[in-house]
Amino acid sequence: MTEPPVAAIRTRGLEKWFGETQALAGLDLDVPTGSLMTLLGPSGSGKTTALRLIAGFDRPDQGTIDIDGRTVVGPGVFVPPERRRVGMVFQDYALFPHLTVSRNAGYGVARPTRAARVAEVLALVGLSSKADRLPHELSGGEQQRVALARALAPDPEVILLDEPFSNLDATLRAKVRGEVAEILRRSGTTAIFVTHDQEEALSLSDIVAVMRDGRVIQTGTPAELYHRPADTWVASFLGDADFLPGEVEDGVVATSAGTFTTGGHGPVTVMIRPESVTLLPAEHGTGVVHRREFFGHDQLVTVGLPDGSIIRARLGPSPLFEIGDRVDVSVEGAATFPQPGSN
Amino acid sequence: MATVTPPAVVPPPLAPGRKRRRPTPALWVMAIAVTLPGAAPIAHLLWTVVRPGGIDSGGISAPRLGQLFASTGLLVVTVTATALVLGTATAWLTTRTNLAGRGFWSMLVSLPLVIPSYVGALAMLGSSGNTGVVSVALDAIGLPKLGVFSGFWAAWGALSLWNFSYVHLITTPALARMDPTLEEASRGLGASSRRTFLDVVLPQLRPALLSSSLLVGLYVISDFGAVSLLRYETFTRAIYTQFRGRLDLTPALFLSGVLVMAALVLVIAEQRNRGRASLASRRATRPADRVVLGGFPRMAAYGFLTALVIASLVLPLITLGWWTVQGLSLGNVFGSVWAEASRSAGVALGAAAVTAAAALPVAILTVRHPGRLSRALEAISWSTYSLPHLAVGLGFLVLSLRYARGVYQTVTLLVIAYVAMFLPQALSATQAGLRQVGTNLEDASRSLGSGGLATLARVTIPLVWRSLLAGGALVFLTVMKELPATLMLRPTGFETLAVRIWSASSELFYTQASVAALVLVGISAVPLYLLVTRDLHR
Numbered sequence: 114m115t116e117p118p119v120a121a122i123r124t125r126g127l128e129k130w131f132g133e134t135q136a137l138a139g140l141d142l143d144v145p146t147g148s149l150m151t152l153l154g155p156s157g158s159g160k161t162t163a164l165r166l167i168a169g170f171d172r173p174d175q176g177t178i179d180i181d182g183r184t185v186v187g188p189g190v191f192v193p194p195e196r197r198r199v200g201m202v203f204q205d206y207a208l209f210p211h212l213t214v215s216r217n218a219g220y221g222v223a224r225p226t227r228a229a230r231v232a233e234v235l236a237l238v239g240l241s242s243k244a245d246r247l248p249h250e251l252s253g254g255e256q257q258r259v260a261l262a263r264a265l266a267p268d269p270e271v272i273l274l275d276e277p278f279s280n281l282d283a284t285l286r287a288k289v290r291g292e293v294a295e296i297l298r299r300s301g302t303t304a305i306f307v308t309h310d311q312e313e314a315l316s317l318s319d320i321v322a323v324m325r326d327g328r329v330i331q332t333g334t335p336a337e338l339y340h341r342p343a344d345t346w347v348a349s350f351l352g353d354a355d356f357l358p359g360e361v362e363d364g365v366v367a368t369s370a371g372t373f374t375t376g377g378h379g380p381v382t383v384m385i386r387p388e389s390v391t392l393l394p395a396e397h398g399t400g401v402v403h404r405r406e407f408f409g410h411d412q413l414v415t416v417g418l419p420d421g422s423i424i425r426a427r428l429g430p431s432p433l434f435e436i437g438d439r440v441d442v443s444v445e446g447a448a449t450f451p452q453p454g455s456n
Numbered sequence: 457m458a459t460v461t462p463p464a465v466v467p468p469p470l471a472p473g474r475k476r477r478r479p480t481p482a483l484w485v486m487a488i489a490v491t492l493p494g495a496a497p498i499a500h501l502l503w504t505v506v507r508p509g510g511i512d513s514g515g516i517s518a519p520r521l522g523q524l525f526a527s528t529g530l531l532v533v534t535v536t537a538t539a540l541v542l543g544t545a546t547a548w549l550t551t552r553t554n555l556a557g558r559g560f561w562s563m564l565v566s567l568p569l570v571i572p573s574y575v576g577a578l579a580m581l582g583s584s585g586n587t588g589v590v591s592v593a594l595d596a597i598g599l600p601k602l603g604v605f606s607g608f609w610a611a612w613g614a615l616s617l618w619n620f621s622y623v624h625l626i627t628t629p630a631l632a633r634m635d636p637t638l639e640e641a642s643r644g645l646g647a648s649s650r651r652t653f654l655d656v657v658l659p660q661l662r663p664a665l666l667s668s669s670l671l672v673g674l675y676v677i678s679d680f681g682a683v684s685l686l687r688y689e690t691f692t693r694a695i696y697t698q699f700r701g702r703l704d705l706t707p708a709l710f711l712s713g714v715l716v717m718a719a720l721v722l723v724i725a726e727q728r729n730r731g732r733a734s735l736a737s738r739r740a741t742r743p744a745d746r747v748v749l750g751g752f753p754r755m756a757a758y759g760f761l762t763a764l765v766i767a768s769l770v771l772p773l774i775t776l777g778w779w780t781v782q783g784l785s786l787g788n789v790f791g792s793v794w795a796e797a798s799r800s801a802g803v804a805l806g807a808a809a810v811t812a813a814a815a816l817p818v819a820i821l822t823v824r825h826p827g828r829l830s831r832a833l834e835a836i837s838w839s840t841y842s843l844p845h846l847a848v849g850l851g852f853l854v855l856s857l858r859y860a861r862g863v864y865q866t867v868t869l870l871v872i873a874y875v876a877m878f879l880p881q882a883l884s885a886t887q888a889g890l891r892q893v894g895t896n897l898e899d900a901s902r903s904l905g906s907g908g909l910a911t912l913a914r915v916t917i918p919l920v921w922r923s924l925l926a927g928g929a930l931v932f933l934t935v936m937k938e939l940p941a942t943l944m945l946r947p948t949g950f951e952t953l954a955v956r957i958w959s960a961s962s963e964l965f966y967t968q969a970s971v972a973a974l975v976l977v978g979i980s981a982v983p984l985y986l987l988v989t990r991d992l993h994r
Contacts, residue, residue: 168899168903169902169903170899170902170903193902193907194899194902194903195902195903195904195905195906195907195910196905197903199903200903200904201899201900201903203896203899203900205894205896207894207896207897207899207900209897209900209901209915209919210919211918211919220901220904220906220914221903221904221905221906263900263904264903264904267904267905
């Protein structure tokens with residue numbers, strides 16, 4: 114068996130308390146070199162704290178951090194932020210208001226190579242023409258790219274981005290998000306994003322680490338997480354999901370919405386995503402349409418099942434279902450979890 | 457370079473309780489080093505009063521002490537009450553009525569602040585008595601001359617006239633920001649306008665009135681120049697008399713210790729109260745309707761404002777000008793005034809620069825690393841600022857005599873004392889500037905490879921530079937006007953404008969005193985006017 118490649122960032126057992134509150138409760142994280150990883154979690158889950166510890170702005174109470182194989186935090190070791198080679202893009206961009214775009218971008222680069230490197234990164238983010246502007250003369254999206262250029266310029270081991278798109282309005286956000294991901298991939302830098310927005314996490318990253326209560330609950334590719342979440346909480350956090358009870362017998366689980374093949378045995382919970390549900394109008398169908406929300410590009414139809422449970426279906430805009438219609442329900446793929454207390 | 461404006465995006469506040477990196481020991485050492493010199497003289501004075509093994513009062517008897525408490529207390533209470541009435545009246549008239557030229561009147565009643573109370577006292581002396589301006593004018597129209605202003609009533613008048621503007625400045629924003637819907641609610645519930653004022657308006661003004669009372673009270677208890685020139689015996693005058701009259705400093709030290717203890721009560725109350733005024737008043741969504749004054753009330757209001765401006769601003773300036781012209785016509789040469797002015801400006805400039813520099817580490821510590829110790833440092837430096845400067849000066853003098861003969865009667869000691877006394881002025885300006893520089897900017901700099909000191913030089917200082925300058929300017933103005941500590945600590949023959957005004961007035965050389973006073977007022981008027989109007993119209 115071959116040694117796994119050195120992770121760009123590796124944390125073990127990170128703990129951090131703020132007074133009485135525990136922000137991190139033993140954080141273990143491995144970020145492969147060259148990947149874009151997202152720390153996804155609700156507010157208060159400790160993601161920003163994790164970022165600040167990695168950057169060196171705060172000290173953990175417990176645990177170790179390695180960057181590119183070098184221990185920067187550990188027993189008796191604390192490397193200050195200026196010697197970690199970690200770039201940071203702040204939520205508010207934190208551009209130096211008294212410096213021009215090019216002096217912002219060149220802030221972390223030594224003089225001999227500064228001019229050339231500034232030209233390079235400004236070209237990378239497409240802001241060469243605005244080199245002499247002051248930050249307040251730029252739009253939000255441009256400020257964002259200057260912040261990125263500034264963080265990239267010293268050629269850091271890793272770039273940390275703290276909710277980098279939350280200050281942009283919705284229309285701009287999707288566009289800037291794509292641009293930033295593209296720039297990071299081209300520069301080949303390892304990056305960690307922090308966000309509470311699951312859509313952002315899934316669309317942007319190679320790997321997502323879902324955090325809750327100061328811990329990583331699950332790590333995986335966006336598709337893995339979406340289709341095989343570790344528990345019902347992760348399942349709901351990543352997108353719409355309905356849960357039906359079921360009983361496994363001989364690798365098959367039967368629910369009121371149909372039967373699925375699965376592992377395990379005994380009582381389980383079956384997760385069904387609305388987009389894997391199909392409805393067929395049928396005079397004697399098992400389901401009854403309770404509610405319909407029409408969004409234009411699709412519709413979300415809520416169906417009552419014979420046992421009283423509810424399931425939602427995300428369907429194309431036609432045929433349009435009406436409340437009271439009887440339908441046949443079929444489900445393409447589902448994930449199962451052992452029911453709490455039955456393991 | 458183009459104007460620097462803060463970034464459009466407001467940085468998110470740190471989560472409550474989030475502690476930042478620990479400050480470097482060097483920061484602590486610097487902050488303590490600039491704060492402790494201010495604590496030393498106060499500690500020494502208190503020690504002389506409470507030291508074990510019996511108090512050495514230096515022959516000051518208990519009845520004498522009682523007398524001083526009574527006379528000082530009477531002045532504090534009467535002046536504070538008068539200033540509150542005058543300042544609240546001017547604030548109300550210039551914010552909540554339909555008088556014409558409210559902004560202009562507001563500025564006029566703020567301007568007396570450019571006249572230090574000892575200069576005001578000089579003007580009172582120069583207008584009364586046999587040769588005074590007002591006396592001469594009265595005589596010309598066949599009326600009896602004014603007697604020389606002196607004693608309680610004179611001191612009460614002087615301190616009220618040259619302190620009420622503080623009340624005006626503190627109360628005006630509170631009145632302007634008061635939410636008028638509360639008053640409308642009260643009227644809607646059937647209350648009369650009188651009851652609305654007493655039950656709704658006044659309680660909302662209480663924080664502002666409390667802060668201004670404490671402020672004025674502290675000024676009165678600390679005042680030395682005006683009470684001395686007007687011959688009203690208070691603690692400060694008694695201390696100075698003891699200090700000048702005897703070789704033994706014990707009685708002066710004892711009185712100073714007692715004064716500091718009494719003043720500490722006000723200082724602690726003031727520190728507890730500070731900041732509450734702004735929290736208590738809600739921000740108005742729209743300006744209040746103005747009370748329409750017409751007929752007699754309107755005339756009375758104009759009459760009141762006019763009389764106040766004449767007494768506190770016009771008459772003193774006319775008096776000083778008149779004596780200056782008299783001196784010129786008698787062929788007096790005022791050459792020395794320029795030497796004194798440049799000496800004043802020089803030492804004030806030096807003190808301002810050192811104070812601004814000293815404020816930076818304390819500001820960083822208190823803003824970036826709030827905690828018990830940094831709060832204590834801040835409280836100490838505010839105490840030195842607020843306590844009577846005559847006593848603080850005496851403390852410095854005695855300490856230098858005992859432990860540092862090398863700096864006794866040197867400009868160095870004078871500057872050290874100025875820095876200790878006026879640090880809070882530079883400190884609050886710098887703190888305000890620092891709060892506007894988000895910690896993210898400093899973090900960003902660190903993560904880009906700049907260490908703590910490099911970050912300070914490349915990011916923090918360039919961004920708080922203006923605040924440092926503003927704080928320094930304020931210190932400059934205050935040092936220019938400072939009298940009691942300067943009298944105590946100056947090297948022999950080191951004549952500044954303030955010292956010249958004081959000594960010439962005491963010796964009744966009104967022409968010399970008036971020239972120096974006009975120069976002093978002229979130098980401080982422009983920046984003070986800018987500071988005052990900026991604060992009012994914010």
